[in-house]
């Protein structure tokens with residue numbers, strides 16, 4: 001008996017979400033490969049430089065917004081169902097959120113890809129941050145709003161299961177998988193307030209022409225109200241895998257249940273009031289609020305540093321149970337020949353490196369050294385592009401068998417895949433960081449100076465070597481992605497049927513829930529605290545911005 | 561190389577812990593006994609590295625990169 | 632609650648690290664003149680012509696008895712005015728204050744290889760003061776996506792020795 005046999009309805013929902021996620025991953029990753037070749041100048045024959053931004057919008061939206069959201073939905077359906085031991089309460093409701101999100105995604109994708117049709121009227125080359133006054137087709141914003149509404153309903157679905165479970169189990173502690181899901185979703189509700197106001201309140205009416213002018217700073221600020229917390233919306237499900245599943249894959253147990261809960265609570269509280277750290281270089285935000293955002297951002301290092309300790313300690317526990325010894329030698333006893341473990345572990349190593357560049361980004365003034373340079377994509381391909389994406393791919397090797405009741409095929413290819421991703425990303429990301437330090441901008445089809453006979457002077461390495469590392473790294477990443485999709489598709493369709501395709505048992509933590517203070521499960525308390533901190537950060541600046549009228553000082557829309 | 565090692569929760573004797581059923585595990589280590597000294601070593605090394613790199617990035621790369629915004 | 636003693640120690644160190652980062656930012660800000668821009672003023676992006684931005688360029692001003700320069704820059708799709716058609720020319724070792732805004736969409740204003748890096752947002756004026764320590768040319772890059780020809784948007788800042796600075800090109 002595996003998940004599929006115990007909970008066939010939920011398994012179907014998870015699978016549907018995964019299918020959408022993997023299609024988005026394949027398409028978005030392919031665009032990434034074209035970008036890597038185009039912007040380095042290695043090969044510019046696929047598309048012209050004007051179309052680059054359509055691809056880049058597709059890459060950002062499909063990967064950062066669609067792949068993540070759908071994968072997370074599938075993962076959470078699995079975790080909530082499994083840990084509460086109940087199928088979703090009402091399948092019509094469950095399928096309706098899935099279809100609302102899917103329709104929304106298709107609308108947004110059509111609007112973006114319309115940009116590749118010569119002389120087409122549907123365009124949305126506004127990148128995944130869609131700052132006005134660059135304007136996309138209304139279908140783009142409406143599609144995104146539908147994805148958002150669907151994700152809210154998905155969260156409601158999990159809270160619904162929890163309520164029902166609670167009625168039947170009034171004294172039990174919230175199981176850890178459900179706890180992590182609910183806290184991630186609480187954070188999602190807090191931060192998407194900003195996005196909903198921006199998209200539904202400002203951009204949809206404006207793109208439909210009901211209002212003509214728009215104040216650029218207000219939607220930008222609302223975007224970043226959402227835009228930092230969204231990175232934790234991607235990251236927390238990866239932490240969820242690292243806390244709940246990775247210890248077992250390493251041969252051990254989670255080190256501490258209470259630490260896990262505390263970490264998720266801190267993320268709920270602090271994730272949103274930090275948004276101005278994406279606006280350190282903006283006029284119109286006062287230094288006081290920039291500083292407040294920096295202090296909260298730096299405090300957010302705490303839960304990630306705690307995670308580092310707890311997760312590594314859980315892996316070390318596994319390694320020692322497997323016979324590991326010494327200060328360093330135990331690492332060799334970890335199962336480096338199992339794809340799911342290897343992917344999660346390599347993702348964690350890359351996250352440690354990405355953590356450092358994130359600390360630089362967070363430093364209010366040192367941020368200017370790298371603001372909007374290629375350093376930034378270098379940073380987030382380590383975090384969302386590897387810590388999150390590689391963890392999701394790796395855990396699919398463990399989850400998809402449970403959802404399909406089929407064993408994994410091509411295990412050697414599956415094992416090579418995370419190592420190739422690691423290699424490709426090491427090449428691409430280190431070069432991006434260094435190019436950024438030399439001043440090379442991000443989000444550009446042709447970063448070189450054209451007419452001014454100027455050049456970038458790198459501090460480390462040469463421009464030529466960086467260019468090749470980015471292009472070759474991007475190519476290796478594409479190969480790794482193809483390996484992943486091949487292994488998953490063939491296993492899904494033609495893997496050997498089995499009652500027990502993987503060992504899906506998860507042992508209890510070393511320091512279990514019996515040692516965890518009850519107050520940590522008080523969702524109302526932590527949610528209220530999160531709202532208060534957001535109000536402190538945002539009420540005054542937003543109030544100030546709308547003093548002269550919501551759409552003033554107004555700028556006219558510009559085609560993208 | 562298989563993801564599924566032979567242990568399993570439902571086929572087996574419930575009085576045995578997960579570790580005892582799992583042939584890859586040599587020795588069960590309880591909470592009282594476990595000292596994550598390897599973890600502490602790694603995290604301290606990471607901390608040291610981060611501090612050094614920050615000092616370099618902040619005071620050399622950034623501090624020495626004039627002109628800067630002075631007001 | 633069980634917290635292992637190593638983990639307690641690690642959490643304390645983590646707080647120390649956070650405090651160290653915040654302290655070094657404050658130190659740089661106060662003692663090393665490594666600042667970021669703050670709030671300055673809003674402006675109507677559709678009527679820049681009626682403001683100083685209508686005649687963009689370098690102006691001479693006297694502040695506290697010292698000669699300083701002010702540069703009004705419009706970032707437009709897909710050029711810096713001034714900066715692209717002709718370089719922004721300023722003297723070395725003199726205080727120069729940039730006022731930057733945009734009539735159309737968001738742009739970036741990055742002096743490549745330096746710490747001068749700011750957004751140009753329609754409706755907001757970015758104000759920043761700097762001193763160029765050496766006479767040389769700097770590349771100017773738009774580092775925020777601003778439309779289909781974003782990648783051609785670039786410019787140049789030419790810093791000349793104080794004594795060679797030609798005042799005849801100043802805007803009055």
Ligand code: HEM
Pocket residue numbers: 029030032033035036039056057059060063064067127128129377381384385386389441442443444445473474475477478481
């Ligand atoms: C095949 C693997 C990948 C390759 C070769 C790749 C390549 C690139 C490149 C070269 C850029 C920079 C474009 C520019 O600024 O001009 C970029 C941007 C970006 N990538 Fe990737 N990437 C890959 C995978 C991913 C993954 C898995 C994610 C997230 C889940 C991701 C998220 C992003 C985002 C959010 C941007 C920024 C888009 C923007 O600036 O609007 N990428 N990618």
Ligand SMILES: [Cu+2]
Pocket residue numbers: 227228231277278
């Ligand atoms: Cu952020």
Ligand SMILES: [Cu+2]
Pocket residue numbers: 738739773774775776777778781782784
């Ligand atoms: Cu631009």
